[in-house]
Amino acid sequence: MxxxxxxxxxxxxxxxxxxxxxxxxxxxxxxxxxxxxxxxxxxxxxxxxxxxxxxxxxxxxxxxxHPFASVPLGFSVMGATTLWWGGCAWDSFAIPHLLQDEPDVLVATRCPACDTPHAWVIGRDAPPQRGTQVAHFLTPMHRAWDDVVHTCANQRLFCSTDCVDTWLRRTAQERGYVMDLGTLWRLARDWYTGRLEPGYTRRDPDSAFAYFAEVGLHGSFWGLPD
Structure with a gap:
């Protein structure tokens, strides 16, 4: 560069x-x-x-x-004095890990299936308390940059797997990948480490696959074994 x-x-x-x-x-x-x-x-x-x-x-x-967006894609992220649009569920959970002056942020969204509002305080020390909410990612990683805005707009948080199924039926979409909030937090934790520093380089495919496996992901959706 x-x-x-x-x-x-x-x-x-x-x-x-x-x-x-x-x-x-x-x-x-x-x-x-x-x-x-x-x-x-x-x-x-x-x-x-x-x-x-x-x-x-x-x-x-x-x-x-990434992880910032200049247009609303379903998430607001509120720090002590600054409001960001989160590009997706992944990016919204990543912002406090990237910004060392923000010990935690308030991530807010609505369930795409039933419009129920949800909000979590996301910090660097531990994932949010376990609940029924899940993240659903629609687009497999090998297709993510075909239309990255569409990819990010469809990495959303739902009340439960039942709401995921309702949304998929309503939109005639195939199921992508569902994860709990703890896995989402681990995925977000170190993905963007160093991005604000000089000389940052994006992960190559091998290091990305290794990272995905380390945080507990699996299957062809992530380019990994089942």
Whole structure:
């Protein structure tokens, strides 16, 4: 990654972390000392490497820089003074692990099946208390970047497996992967470690598969044995 690309990446991520929103192209230019066209070029490079997701209708807009989102996708994440949109269940649970100045956050959402509101205080020390709620991920990991916004919008939290089944029948979708909140918390805990630091690189497939197995996932959905 070139020095300009890395400067833009860090400016995007630190902007999200600090304010809860994506910096604009002019803001990124001011933060990095790059010209506007250079910022746009670097954003395209970051989009190509899956470090950010740009709006296909407006390439100046950063839609996602996981675990942050600039559009509502079903989750709000409230810190001490900042409100973020969580990109999905996974990302929402990851935010307090990434932001060391936030010992915990309030993650709020609604069940897609019955619209029941849910909220959890998510911290770094332990998963939320066990209940009937579950996470359902619709898209297998090998297809996640085919349409990453759709993938994230369908990583949701439900009241129970019964609500998952109700939603799948109503939407004519095939079941993806269901996990309890403890597994979701473990998945989120270290996935983005280092993302706010200079020189961060995304996990390669082998290290990603090893991480998935370590936190208790299994099956072809994750590229793992059953």
């Amino acid at each position: 070139s020095s300009g690309t890395e400067r833009v990446r860090l400016a995007v991520y630190h902007g999200f972390a600090r304010t809860g929103r994506a910096p604009s192209v002019p803001e990124l230019a001011a933060l990095t000392g790059l010209a506007l066209d250079e910022v746009r070029q670097e954003l395209h490079a970051l989009h190509g490497s899956h470090d950010v997701v740009l709006n296909p209708q407006d390439n100046d807009q950063v839609v996602m820089a």
